[in-house]
Amino acid sequence: MTNFTSVKEKVVIVTGAADGLGKAIAETYAANGMLVVLSDVNEQLGQKVVENISESGGEAVFYKANVANEEEIIALVQFAVENYGELDGIVNNAGIAAPNKVLHELSLAEFEAVQNVNFKGVFLGMKYGIEAILKSKSTGGFVINIASLAGLQANSGMSLYTASKHAVVGLTKNAALDYAAHNITVNAICPGTFRTAIWNDAPEEVITSLAKQLSPNGRLGDPTEIANLALFLASDLSRFTNGSIISMDAGASAGKALPLEWENPGILGE
Ligand SMILES: NC(=O)c1ccc[n+]([C@@H]2O[C@H](COP(=O)([O-])OP(=O)(O)OC[C@H]3O[C@@H](n4cnc5c(N)ncnc54)[C@H](O)[C@@H]3O)[C@@H](O)[C@H]2O)c1
Known part of the structure; x- marks a missing residue:
């Protein structure tokens, strides 16, 4: 029978885990027996997530770190290894939105603010995370980077976010090749x-209208849906999945969904 028991006792760092997708990933990992180091700039929310995980019988700790700060990421990885004795994986999830402007109206400060978190933050998480996974001699090592639909295609006014997420896709593909022979999937x-x-x-009503515009199936995704994919990528069921850029967007990246009259709508019944 196929199951996810291979993730049990794997030690993982999840950045940006106090809220949103990172929180859902951390909770799903802990629920499946992983030893989770949650990290975020928001300590209060992060500690709350840890409390909830502990109350549900999971194992997790919180360590405050800004992904854009090299010293703090070094300290985060060191903390994880000292606390649990090894590191098997890192989920580079922390990310921020960017100003919605045409490129010539963007400032260098705006450029740096976005790239510092979305690009440099992922680079640092990969650099120090991978080093620790290698030193741990993990046989099921993994890196998961949370990019975006914007890592695959552009949207008007979104240069900085689009560029940062394309950079994440680039780092992912390259590192996948660099570590393929060293038991780490990226x-x-x-x-x-x-x-x-x-x-x-x-x-x-704004959410409903957004969902209609952005999701071909007409609804927004639930963070647990990303968490389930992240669980697969942390498990040994996915050891042949490497350098994959996996979209989860209800089909949005497949093309443009347009209304289409069916010849026989009656097939759906009343
Ligand atoms: N929600 C979406 O629809 C969506 C779509 C595509 C991609 N993403 C990506 O998914 C990731 C998570 O997004 P989300 O929607 O859960 O966002 P969110 O705002 O709900 O949560 C992000 C978390 O990251 C933390 N964070 C922000 N900057 C940080 C930093 N410098 N260092 C450490 N932690 C930091 C925040 O405190 C927060 O807890 C991001 O990389 C985002 O770009 C989200």
Whole structure:
């Protein structure tokens, strides 16, 4: 029978784990017996997630770190190894939105703010995470980078975000080749539009209209759907999956969904 027991006792770092997709990934990992180091700049929310995981019988700890700060990422990885004795995987999930402007109106400060978190942050997580996975001699090592649909295609006014996520895709493909012979898989997930904190303040009708525009199936994704894919990529069921840029977007990256009249709509019944 196929199951996910191979993830049990694997030690993993999840960045940006206090909320949204990272939180769902951390919770799913802990629920499946992984030893999870949650990291985020938001300590209060992060500790709350750890408390909930512990109450549900899972194993997790929190370590505050800004992914854009090299010293803090070195310390985070060191903490994980000291706490659990090894490192098997890292999920580079922390990311921020970018200003929606045409390129010539963007400032260098805006460029640096986005690339520092979305590009440099993933680079640092990979650099120090991979080093620790190699030293741990993990036989099931893995890196999962959370890119975006914007890592595959552009959207008007989104240069900085698009460029940062294309960079994540590039790092993923290259590292997949560099470590293929060293028991580490490196893959990226490209989420479409998911219901996370970004949409907390938006009225329900705005969310419904967004879902219709952005998701061919008319709904926003649920963070647990990304978490299930991240569980597969952390498990030994996916050892032949490497350098894969996996979209989860209800089909948005497959092409443009347009309304189409059916010759025989009656097939669906009343
Ligand atoms: N939600 C979506 O629809 C969507 C779509 C495509 C890609 N993504 C990507 O998924 C990832 C997670 O997004 P989300 O929607 O869950 O966002 P979110 O805002 O709900 O959560 C992101 C978390 O990252 C933390 N964070 C931000 N900057 C950080 C930093 N410098 N260092 C450490 N932690 C930091 C935040 O405190 C927060 O807890 C991001 O990389 C985002 O670009 C999200």
